[in-house]
Amino acid sequence: xxxxxxxxxxxxxxxxxxxxxxxxxxxxxxxxxxxxxxxxxxxxxxxxxxxxxxxxxxxxxxxxxxxxxxxxxxxxxxxxxxxxxxxxxxxxxxxxxxxxxxxxxxxxxxxxxxxxxxxxxxxxxxxxxxxxxxxxxxxxxxxxxxxxxxxxxxxxxxxxxxxxxxxxxxxxxxxxxxxxxxxxxxxxxxxxxxxxxxxxxxxxxxxxxxxxxxxxxxxxxxxxxxxxxxxxx
Numbered sequence: 534x535x536x537x538x539x540x541x542x543x544x545x546x547x548x549x550x551x552x553x554x555x556x557x558x559x560x561x562x563x564x565x566x567x568x569x570x571x572x573x574x575x576x577x578x579x580x581x582x583x584x585x586x587x588x589x590x591x592x593x594x595x596x597x598x599x600x601x602x603x604x605x606x607x608x609x610x611x612x613x614x615x616x617x618x619x620x621x622x623x624x625x626x627x628x629x630x631x632x633x634x635x636x637x638x639x640x641x642x643x644x645x646x647x648x649x650x651x652x653x654x655x656x657x658x659x660x661x662x663x664x665x666x667x668x669x670x671x672x673x674x675x676x677x678x679x680x681x682x683x684x685x686x687x688x689x690x691x692x693x694x695x696x697x698x699x700x701x702x703x704x705x706x707x708x709x710x711x712x713x714x715x716x717x718x719x720x721x722x723x724x725x726x727x728x729x730x731x732x733x734x735x736x737x738x739x740x741x742x743x744x745x746x747x748x749x750x751x752x753x754x755x756x757x758x759x760x761x762x763x764x765x766x
Contacts, residue, residue: 538562539580543573543599544588544614549637553586556641557648570594574602584651587631588614589622597625604630610651614639620758627711627759634709650707668703670752670765673743675703682743689742694719698735702753702763711760736761
């Protein structure tokens with residue numbers, strides 16, 4: 534018999550905890566709540582949750598420190614709740630190990646969609662699903678082994694850096710990747726003057742080559758002040 538899922542909500546506002554718990558109800562399982570970082574870490578160690586919803590503004594410690602400590606012993610997906618426009622804190626949490634974020638006040642359907650996406654990715658990891666060699670999204674087909682990309686069946690020429698950037702984003706489809714994470718993976722941490730401007734240039738080139746409308750991209754989306762997200766659907 535499969536053990537029920539366990540969800541942990543860490544937020545000092547009872548109203549927010551109740552709203553998140555209501556969103557999680559359709560998924561079944563057990564929901565536990567903590568109103569401080571230390572209480573959240575204690576419950577996480579005891580309950581081993583399937584997913585953690587974590588507020589960054591906690592009364593006793595920074596939510597980023599909670600992420601960092603959780604990541605020393607847990608692979609559970611972490612979805613952070615962050616104040617709108619609090620980009621620096623959001624980026625810090627993602628770089629510390631959080632998987633995604635939702636801004637407050639949040640939309641329940643959007644929160645549920647993010648939770649479901651994180652649970653799907655975690656399930657694939659737990660079942661040791663063979664690593665994909667081909668990623669498909671709409672008209673795009675990315676062959677990782679052959680290092681080729683086609684759009685509507687037509688070959689698209691990408692530079693090695695553009696291909697690596699695309700693969701990094703597509704391999705984490707649905708998940709926001711920060712500027713720091715992309716530079717660490719694609720450029721191995723090497724900095725080129727204005728790093729974010731350098732990244733924007735490469736993203737603009739990819740969009741011109743791969744998107745029907747580069748100004749309103751379907752797949753290569755910008756998370757303002759945070760990073761980029763590859764969207765399959």
